[in-house]
Amino acid sequence: xxxxxxxxxxxxxxxxxxxxxxxxxxxxxxxxxxxxxxxxxxxxxxxxxxxxxxxxxxxxxxxxxxxxxxxxxxxxxxxxxxxxxxxxxxxxxxxxxxxxxxxxxxxxxxxxxxxxxxxxxxxxxxxxxxxxxxxxxxxxxxxxxxxxxxxxxxxxxxxxxxxxxxxxxxxxxxxxxxxxxxxxxxxxxxxxxxxxxxxxxxxxxxxxxxxxxxxxxxxxxxxxxxxxxxxxxxxxxxxxxxxxxxxxxxxxxxxxxxxxxxxxxxxxxxxxxxxxxxxxxxxxxxxxxxxxxxxxxxxxxxxxxxxxxxxxxxxxxxxxxxxxxxxxxxxxxxxxxxxxxxxxxxxxxxxxxxxxxxxxxxxxxxxxxxxxxxxxxxxxxxxxxxxxxxxxxxxxx
Numbered sequence: 169x170x171x172x173x174x175x176x177x178x179x180x181x182x183x184x185x186x187x188x189x190x191x192x193x194x195x196x197x198x199x200x201x202x203x204x205x206x207x208x209x210x211x212x213x214x215x216x217x218x219x220x221x222x223x224x225x226x227x228x229x230x231x232x233x234x235x236x237x238x239x240x241x242x243x244x245x246x247x248x249x250x251x252x253x254x255x256x257x258x259x260x261x262x263x264x265x266x267x268x269x270x271x272x273x274x275x276x277x278x279x280x281x282x283x284x285x286x287x288x289x290x291x292x293x294x295x296x297x298x299x300x301x302x303x304x305x306x307x308x309x310x311x312x313x314x315x316x317x318x319x320x321x322x323x324x325x326x327x328x329x330x331x332x333x334x335x336x337x338x339x340x341x342x343x344x345x346x347x348x349x350x351x352x353x354x355x356x357x358x359x360x361x362x363x364x365x366x367x368x369x370x371x372x373x374x375x376x377x378x379x380x381x382x383x384x385x386x387x388x389x390x391x392x393x394x395x396x397x398x399x400x401x402x403x404x405x406x407x408x409x410x411x412x413x414x415x416x417x418x419x420x421x422x423x424x425x426x427x428x429x430x431x432x433x434x435x436x437x438x439x440x441x442x443x444x445x446x447x448x449x450x451x452x453x454x455x456x457x458x459x460x461x462x463x464x465x466x467x468x469x470x471x472x473x474x475x476x477x478x479x480x481x482x483x484x485x486x487x488x489x490x491x492x493x494x495x496x497x498x499x500x501x502x503x504x505x506x507x508x509x510x511x512x513x514x515x516x517x518x519x520x521x522x523x524x525x526x527x528x529x530x531x532x533x534x535x536x537x538x539x540x541x542x543x544x545x546x547x548x549x550x551x552x553x554x555x556x557x558x559x560x561x562x563x564x565x
Contacts, residue, residue, distance in 0.1 A: 171201040171560060172260035174251070176270035178205040178218035180457070181409070182483050183267045183294055186378065189549045190264070190556055191217040197557060204254055206247065206272035221254050222247040222272060230271035238328030240302065241268070241275045242340060248274040252281050262560055265291040269304065279344040290559060292353040292376075295480055298341065299366035301334030302327040305478035307500060308414050314338075315365060342367045351559065355481035356502025376556060377505075378483050379549030381459075385490035387537065390464035396451055401432035402530045405469035405493070407462070407484045408476075409437045409455050416475025416498070417442075422519045424449040427526070436465060466491035471529050475522060479503045485512075490544035492537035496525045506547070510539040 171194055177184030187203045194201040206222035226247050234240040251273060255263070263282065268275065282289060295304035301318030303309070309323055313334075321327075321334035345368060352373045354360040360373050393399045404423070411417040417435075424433055424447040438452045446452050456462060466472065472488035474497040485495050485506035495512035497503045504514040512535065513528075515521040529535070 169199055169262070169560065170258065170260045171199060171262045171264055172255065172258050173201070173203045173264045173266060174205075174268070174273075175203060175266035176206050176272050177208045177267075178203045180208050182378070184208065185483075186292075186553075187266060188217055189379065189381070190553050193550070193553050193557055194560075199557075199560070202258065204251060204258075207270060219254065221251045227271050234271060235327070235329050238324075238331035238333040239337070240271070240327055241273075241337060243274060244271055245274045245277060247272065248277045251278065255281070260287065262288050262290060264556075264560075265289060267294060269297045275344050276340060279348070283347060286349065289348055289350045290353060290556070291350060292355070293359060293363065293480075294355070296359070296362060298345065299363065299368050301336075301338040301341075305414070305501075308477045353556075353559070356505050358502040358505065359480050374555075374559065376559075377547055377552050378481050378486065379547050379552030380483055380486045380490060380544075382490055382544065382548050384459045385463050385466070385487045385544075387492045387541075388460065388463040388467045390468060392464055392468035396432075396434075398432040398451070402430055403432045403434055403469040403471075404526060405434045405436070405465065405472050405488070406474070407436040407466075407472070407487070411435070411437055411442060414477045416473075416477060419475035419519055419522060420450060420473070421447060423523060423526070426519070426523055430530075431526070434465065434469060436462065462487070463491050466493050469493055471496060471526060473522065473526070474498070474503055475517075476500060476503055477517060481505060486544060486547045489540045490547075492540045494529065494535035494540055496522065496529065498522070506543075508543060511535050511543045512540075 173187050175183050175187050179188045191201055191203055203218045204221050205218050207224060207227050230244045233243050297304040300314045302321055303323050306314060311322060318334040318338040321332055324332045350371050352363055352371050353376050354363060355378045357375055360375050363373050406420055408415045420433055420435055434451045436453045437455045466488050472493045472495045474482060474485055476498060477500055479501040481502040488495050489511055495507050497514055498517045499514040500517055513525050515525045
């Protein structure tokens with residue numbers, strides 16, 4: 169058996185790391201595999217697992233074209249031809265799809281190929297994009313048009329400069345994704361329930377939670393508090409690698425005004441421009457690829473805050489728990505599924521509810537490190553991604 173994964177990245181970003189974790193597990197079980205990727209890679213993973221079929225130039229070119237003409241997902245024909253040639257060369261028994269909406273393929277062309285070759289597909293949905301016209305998430309916009317057929321997209325300006333082709337793209341996806349040998353995987357129960365309501369509801373859908381590397385994300389003592397002069401503070405941490413409104417950056421800005429001097433706020437994942445614009449009370453740390461350093465930061469903080477307004481099953485929650493740090497998150501999407509009442513809290517989607525929860529945790533200390541570690545053990549990537557191995561072998565036995 170040979171498995172080929174297709175994703176935008178290999179070894180970097182949440183989906184790229186998941187691809188490599190799966191590839192490593194397949195290696196351990198002597199199953200031939202590779203990752204075909206389009207944009208970024210981690211150097212060590214590119215050499216061993218990844219094979220590039222595109223580059224940043226083409227990604228930007230197709231992104232520009234998609235924004236002008238409003239045809240995201242159906243315009244990257246040149247690189248799709250190269251991807252198909254590589255698939256022919258690899259001759260996989262199973263193709264495992266991940267992120268296909270980084271301007272890295274023409275869906276109509278690629279899925280016609282899958283149907284022609286009768287290739288067995290596993291597709292992990294990391295968001296809702298496969299069954300909408302444009303958007304990866306629609307919760308914050310309170311839109312339910314995806315249930316009937318997207319049209320008059322209220323988020324269109326984020327995806328298309330001039331044309332609203334949401335209805336056309338929705339119909340093309342529905343047609344392209346029909347009559348496949350396909351199993352859909354979602355990291356959260358929340359997303360699985362949405363898939364079942366969508367035009368993809370006839371396919372088998374399996375929930376496989378995201379996993380993390382517990383040999384990296386574990387309690388890691390450091391001089392972080394001393395380094396930033398916050399030894400005596402109650403530290404509130406946020407980690408994201410694409411901070412914007414729906415990830416809750418505004419919540420941290422509001423909290424900086426409302427929390428007393430007993431607290432310190434640390435944000436990881438900012439860029440230089442964002443760091444300059446944040447209030448002085450917020451300690452801004454730019455994005456780091458050093459996961460062990462990240463584990464030290466998680467460990468040093470008292471509580472991890474995830475005020476995401478739209479998310480599937482964020483791995484940052486898992487990383488915090490694995491370092492012994494409790495989690496407070498908005499009750500949105502699949503984010504609450506990572507925690508239980510022994511290691512964290514879910515709150516209503518507003519700043520005051522988050523503020524009350526932080527002050528409660530500081531005063532009452534309701535969560536301890538051991539409870540967080542027990543919860544994190546459920547998401548050991550060796551255990552979680554073994555479920556993918558079982559899925560690959562399902563029809564081989």
